[in-house]
Amino acid sequence: MTKMELLSVKSTSDLLLLYGFFSLLLTVTVNSTTLEPMRTSEPTTAGQSTVPAPGNVNNVSVVTQNTSSITLQWDKVNSISTYKLQYDCSLCVEPIIDPNNINDTSEEAFVQHVVSNLTAGTEYNFTLFTEENGVSSSGFIFSAATVPLSVTSVRVSERLVDRVTLQWENPNKAWKHNLSINDTNASITQEETTNVVSYFISNLKPGTMYEFSVITVFSGLNSSAYVDHTVTQIDCSAVSWSVTNSSIQGTVEGLFSKATASNGSEPLISPEGKNVKFSDLLPGATYEISLLYETSSERYSQCSIEIPIIPPSLAPLCSYWGSGYSAQIKWDEPDGVWTTAELSISGKTFTLNPNENRLIVDGLQPAKKYKVSVISRLETKADPLISEPSIFFCLTDNRGVIGGSLFGVLLFAVLICVVVFLFLKKPDIIRRKKSFLSGSRTSDSKGKIVPVTKFPDHYRQLSLDENRGFSQEYESLAPAGTNQTQKAATLPENKGKNRFTNILPYDWSRVKLNTSNPNNTMDYINANYLPGYSSSKEYIACQGPLPNTVGDFWRMVWEQKVKRIVMVTNCVEAGRTKCEQYWPEDRSLGSHGELIVSKTFEERESNWVLREFKVKHLKDSEERTVNHFHFTAWPDHGVPQGTEVLIRFRGLVRKHIESEGSKAPTVVHCSAGVGRTGTIIALDVLLQQLQQEQAVGINSFVYKMRQHRSHMVQTESQYVFLHQCIMDSLQPPGGQEENVYENDDLIYVNATALRQLR
Helix, strand or coil, rough: HHHHHHHHHHHHHHHHHHHHHHHHCCCCEECCCCCECCCCCCCCCCCCCCCCCCCCCCCCEEEEEEEEEEEEEEECCCCCEEEEEEEEEEECCCCCCCCCCCCCCCCCCCCEEEEEECCCCCCCEEEEEEEECCEEEECCCEEEEECCCCCCCCCCEEECCEEEEEEEECCCCEEEEEEEEEECEEEEEEECCCCCCEEECCCCCCCCCCEEEEEEEEEEEEEEEEEEEEEEECCCHHHCCCCCCCCEEEECCCCCCCCECCCCCEECCCCCCEEEEEEECCCCEEEEEEEECEEEEEEEEEEEEEECCCCCCCCCCCEEEEHHHHEEECCCCCCCCCCCEEEEHHHHHHHECCCCCEEEECCCCCEEEEEEEEEECCCCCCEECCCEEEEEEEEEEEHHEEEECHHHHHHHHHHHHHHHHHHHHCCHHHHHHHHHHHHCCCCCCCCCCCCCCHHHHHHHHHHHHHHHHHHHHHHHHCCCCCCCCCCCCHCCCHHHHHCCCCEEEECCCCCCCCCCCCCCCCCCCCCCCCCCCCCCCCCCCCCCCCCCCCHHHHHHHHHCCCCCECCCCCCEEECCCCCCCCCCCCCCCCECCCCEEEEEEEECCCCCCEEEEEEECCCCCEEEEEEEEHHHHHHHHCCCCHHHHHHHHHHHHHHHHHHHCCCCCCCEEEECCCCHHHHHHHHHHHHHHHHHEECCCHHHCCCCCCCHHHHHCCCHHHHHHHHHHHHHHCCCCCCCCCCCCCHHHHHHCHHHHHHHHC
């Protein structure tokens, strides 16, 4: 080899070394579509035999980018088909050279090349060489990045009423994130630690679903969006809860699918909808109300709150004590929880405790009528809850009144003379009416349970002085329950649904019809739940349907799952309509909204008619049987001619109740739904009590009924008739005493107005 050839080779190798050195130093600034070189160079030749280096590409475009590859495109240089690509990155240990030259034999004027197996979210520095005749160009230098990875999961680390906190893992500090949420008023604050990103989102609305999306950003490139949602909690304490001694209800704004109430027993579930309502609760108990939002894939506890409800009302009874200068007030332990009670009488206030059941009030005057008010209290963490007041009247013994001695002697003398005269002239009067000597002791047993062995004597004592004892007991029942509200019944929209203006259901015990939008108009019917011997809602006492309430009547029968109706009036009595006939005759059908009623059976007896109805619901074609017990022998005014027929009729009804075994209430009605209705209900309960306890409490049960519906057992004759029924139940057939309720004009003298209501 000649000296000139060696010099040429040496110069060429020096040029190649210089080319490699400069190719590593050059950098290129590239946008997302076309990458322009920061610097280009042409190789320097030495000597005439040096092969010139080919020219560089003018520009390189990035066609596509994803998480693991970049597609490049450039224009061909002088039809050169061989190219070499070298690249490195901050994560690379050493520069990477494509294992194969890029040989493009296509006829296109440009070259496309995919660089694969790259790392997501990384910026790469590229050098692109052209190669011709074994000589490479100085190289075109540019940069390009891969797309960052998407967020794989987002956790809700905090979820409150008005804010949430979202967190996710971030594997690369150079990556940033954009969070968006479907509320323009939301405030978003970012907190970032080593490898965890937290976003705090505030100013949100309670009980609302929010969709959010997260995008990873790197070098102007966005990952695909991670999309999810969350639901803010509900503030249970912000709900306006309405509380009685047996119910909790409130309208809840916000997302929830289930509302439950529990006080340690099986949770109660509210009907679906934002109007949360729980009924038949234990008075005075504290219930935990919980709201839950639940779907097939997620479950959120929205809120929980403890709500105590109003304690039970006491129902005391008053009896004579201390010769009229005192009174004994007794009460049964009510169902529910109460801390104390306050009893007010004659300007004095007494505190009652749950472990007591009676109170002796001293300092009273004989033969006086005192108003008594009792409220029960329940101490809570907040203000104490107070029951509705129970108001009744207490009569003191008139035997405490002692006249002057002279007047007493004269009166005694007159009485002796009258007795002697009557004994000589009409001795039968003495045997029949002993009141002149013994007086009446009726109130000694007022409100008490009278044993079977003492009931005949109790009955005779009440009958003395032309039924004076009955009159006193019945008069003492007048104020029972009258302090309770009847707001729903007096609404203008409901007045046309009442048969009588003074026979209205109490709000707390009224039957409510089901409706999708509960209110006092849509759910109203003139009916109340009445207690029985073994259940607090054993009966429904209601008025006889009007033409415009027949549909409501059948809705109530269906919704309450009623199995039997007891009717103790005729549709027309003495030429006046007492009740609209609400059942079809023969085989015709009665249509009432979504209910179809048909009569499938009828059997007529001398004193009653038995019927069977089929009630079908059009929505789901469900069909039920309702038995109809219609007593037809009750006079328009007064009471039946004898007790036996009504006792037998009651036996038919009781047998059906016990054999059928349903816990659904029995509907009982007459015309107003208080007089004859109250009498037949009381007779059923009292005969059960007589059988189970060998004792009976007529006065106390009538008082209890009047706490649930006004005017129950509407006339004094009906009150006396109940006592006669018990008397006749204790005696063998044929041994009945004179019926003191029959043809007793005195009883009806002051009851003319009441007759119009039955």
